[in-house]
Amino acid sequence: MDCLSYKSALWVPCFALIRKQNSSHVHSIFSSLNWRRNGDQIQSSIHIHHPIPSQLIVLKSPPLLLSSSSSSIQVARFLNALSQKIKSSSPPLSTTFYTPLQNASFTSLLESTAQNLRGLVLFNSKTKPQAIFTPLCESHVQAAVVCATNTPLHLRFRSGGHDYEGLSYISQTKDTFVIVDLSKLRGVNVNIDDNSAWVQAGATVGELYYWVSAKSKVHGFPAGLCSSLGIGGHITGGAYGSIMRKYGLAVDNVLDAQLVDATGRLLDREAMGEDLFWAIRGGGGASFGVILAWKLKLVPVPEKVTVFNFTKTLEQGATRILHRWQQVAPNLDEDLFLRVLINKANKTITTSYSAMFLGEADRLMGVIEKGFPELGLTRKDCIEMSWIESVVYIARLPIGTQPEALLTGKSLSRRYYKAKSDFVREPIPESGLEGIWKRFMEEDTPFMIWNPYGGFMNRIPEAHTPFPYRKGTMFMIQYLTYWQDPSEASSSKHIDWIRKLYNYMAQYVSKNPRGAYVNYRDLDLGQNNKEGTTNFTQASGWGTKYFKDNFIRLVKIKTKVDPHNFFRHEQSIPVLQ
Template structure:
């Protein structure tokens, strides 16, 4: 959903059970059915978008992050429906089932393979875009907030900060993520080492199941409530809203970004980071952003590693922690900036320092291009020789990016079976690989995708094995997919399901 639409969707399998209606009647049939089944009427001109109206393309592209999924050759929806209330979503599910139309649902559009707004097969489908369902009700006394699925994590952070400077929520670093789909995959962020994932901090939810029923935690039961918190977006229903458990944050936090190039000893420093990152004070999150930059020598390129951090406390205690645990980075007071937690959200998301927090209400993605991404989890430090081979391969690509996110802390204390997200104790860090380009040309895309696949193959001996695991919110269709939408067996699906969920896939699959 939104940020991670599952490639093996039980909900969609139900919706595909009937024979498809003729393409030329889908729009009329769907609209008539919605009108009959919705308790509340909706304005056609602002809720129902078909390919023959000018607004269709802008609505389709509005939250689509990966332009690779919008090229002309990719199948487009028969229509986009933007519900204004819960009964509209109910009606969309009921009508999709009655008419045999495939349903795609998006909250933020950050799913890496575009599965919330495209189809891998030539099958008519409808997109239900939840962007107008974005109310946020923060209750500081109860330490909770009800948040509709179409709200972005940035909006959630901002609305919490309006009510309290000492409350927060441990979800994503990218502020334009749709909260609905984001949490269905787990939702990691810069406070995960202190409080766990966003999905670990959900108290209740409202969903529409495959039969069009609206269910909360009590009525859906604990098995389904377990599954939706990390089991993959749209796999078990459409998320309408989450009840989030707010967490305490200090009035003052500290951030820093320290870059190190190969010429500045990046290899040895990164090897040391791997040994300590999961063991640092739980209030300290240091991720490493790795890219290729211009070297000191004119015309040369080098690898740059940037240590980007949030510390839930003041600079004095941070410097003490770093001097004791990671002196190799050489962190100095001048590298650090104290600020409020909401200001740190903007900092970690990459906004300029003078940006007012209200920008989070715009919900717009800072990252929109053609890209391909993959992920890995690492359980043993990668040796320096392995890193040197990695640098060689990064320097072959035009715009490579890697992000290494540390685990440990609370992530090691929560059992693997607590929710479907299984990457817990023993995981040192997660790697995100990404390559991007600016041209829709197929040959250009193929070149970059071939490069990231070769890089992924190179890393095989340094990452988790049996299975080689992956993060479901970084959906990667190279790992496997439901080829025709309905005829994939559980055994076939386990080939990729185990990579995302490990042993938890057995519980998700039955």
């Protein structure tokens, strides 16, 4: 099983790869690999990728240092089997394994992309991984799945570490588990001729945006606003961004995918079939297989876009203006994405209207003056820039930051937090907003984000992808509370506050079911048994909130493609018994 030679983090791989699977074997074709550094063409080479060999090949590598506990024995057997499946590569395969006793860097790697510090303080011998595996190519992932299927060992897969409950790097089940960290699989290959890009799962949204803009100033992609999101997991939940009202979600613009299934096969869209292809585009991560790459449809953007960030306080009429925003935002020109960030500052409430418009400032002013004059926006509040510059601006990177900063792939800040979500179908009255303000004043660092719908989102049927919140949704709410004190008392205090706010909001949001966004995972909605088993009735509690009627179809597909529930976690799609 030949694997690509490892390149340092300074090298960004761009790949073109298609694999097909038939009933008897994996077909392999040549895959050309172009390596880039800072946008310059360096070298080109050809590799052949083979299916997992049946023969056993023993690696000559140092033994792993593990304790004698039963969980460590499981991990040792897994790693030994894995070394027998994979031929020696450069660097040695042993350098891709990290265990607490073998590697001083185990903890730093574990925490490297963990976005929610709340998950890290939960670590103990039961919740943290016994090892981390960082595959260097697709065949390594295939081998890991094959070697784990016949053991009690559980695998968790991490691309960007943004799971809101930390489920890509911690576990609240009784399973002994290993993290398969996909951060070294981060190639981006942009093909402007056919308006597409192949992106590996370990790449970030920011890296995708950067490499698209490096090829074309008039192409973009409708994914997330946070530049450090791992593209692999991000798209599995739907993935919205600043051009969703024009082009929909990321899942609405996926052309193909590469996935390793529960038997270790590497499948593309044709091989996996349309049911599974439907399920992975919005059905949540780590239930159906390991996403290794997405083929994305690029969308046109103008050479100049316009942004602004315009703030109103309670004393400046924030309540009245926000009430009006609810009525108009879903109906404004679909070139305009105008969300609201709600904070507490200086003993008052601030509502910041953060916008990105696909066009120049003069046309934007016409849209605002006609549809939302109550905002009081002026021409001097608007800033024209390129689309890639707007990505940097919306990501709240420091003013003057160059787009190359998107290649770092790291979040600028990590905090303890708890989040929840809702979808709203009718305007919240001013009295309801005042109830929110009252509760905001009781919390240290409360935060809400209101994201407008309408436009393209109204034209997509609920069953088009597993993500169902389309026509009739006015806006989505994200609730957040942050804190710095790692103590259990502090955590309990802030989580109790957000739960009370969430309960208060029940009267104003979607009902039967009360909707939730799977990418803002919330274990308060329920979870699978700690033994790692799933139950349809139990899982319906959160499944219908995330997916509405699409949950039933997801369960049927899961039962067909992964009947033994190899891919599982606290809120994975259940298997019908």
